[in-house]
Amino acid sequence: MAKGGPGSGKRTISKRLEENGFLSISLKDILLKEGEENVESRLKIKESMDANELVPLNIVIHLLKVRLINESNNGTKFVIHGFPKNIDQVNKFEKEIIDTQVAIYLKVSDQTMKIRYKQKAELGGTSYDDAIIESKLTFFKEKQAKCVEYYAKQNKLCVVDGEVPEDVVYRAILKCIKKKLKNDDLP
Numbered sequence: 001m002a003k004g005g006p007g008s009g010k011r012t013i014s015k016r017l018e019e020n021g022f023l024s025i026s027l028k029d030i031l032l033k034e035g036e037e038n039v040e041s042r043l044k045i046k047e048s049m050d051a052n053e054l055v056p057l058n059i060v061i062h063l064l065k066v067r068l069i070n071e072s073n074n075g076t077k078f079v080i081h082g083f084p085k086n087i088d089q090v091n092k093f094e095k096e097i098i099d100t101q102v103a104i105y106l107k108v109s110d111q112t113m114k115i116r117y118k119q120k121a122e123l124g125g126t127s128y129d130d131a132i133i134e135s136k137l138t139f140f141k142e143k144q145a146k147c148v149e150y151y152a153k154q155n156k157l158c159v160v161d162g163e164v165p166e167d168v169v170y171r172a173i174l175k176c177i178k179k180k181l182k183n184d185d186l187p
Contacts, residue, residue: 026080
């Protein structure tokens with residue numbers, strides 16, 4: 001699991017982990033694709049995403065389960081970013097799909113997240129709204145912080161400084177994953 005606030009670098013690092021055989025899974029991408037392809041789910045997903053609310057958990061768990069089954073082989077390592085967003089999602093995921101082995105938390109200041117989020121919006125051709133980023137930061141602090149605490153208590157958490165250059169972040173993550181998984185196959 002890649003955890004961190006909006007603009008902390010979860011997607012970037014998840015994509016970099018593909019270089020080492022990880023399957024990068026974006027919940028947002030899965031939801032957008034499902035919304036395009038499935039009429040039954042489209043309305044629920046669109047309403048939730050447009051309102052900046054969580055998509056119903058039963059939909060999320062089903063979609064993640066299908067994706068993991070379809071794309072994994074024995075021994076496939078995967079990293080999910082954009083999930084879980086609260087402790088209920090953690091519990092449901094671990095009960096119905098698989099225990100999380102390692103959670104990566106990219107620790108980034110609010111100021112850096114705001115700058116990165118604005119840059120991401122500009123690159124994506126979308127409008128930037130201070131109220132939206134503030135809402136996302138508040139949600140992260142109130143809900144996702146409990147996920148981070150949970151993984152720390154389970155001794156599954158790697159806290160990485162997300163303010164340093166990407167290559168430094170990436171090496172720190174690989175080192176922590178290697179240690180947590182006791183896996184010498186990673187560089």
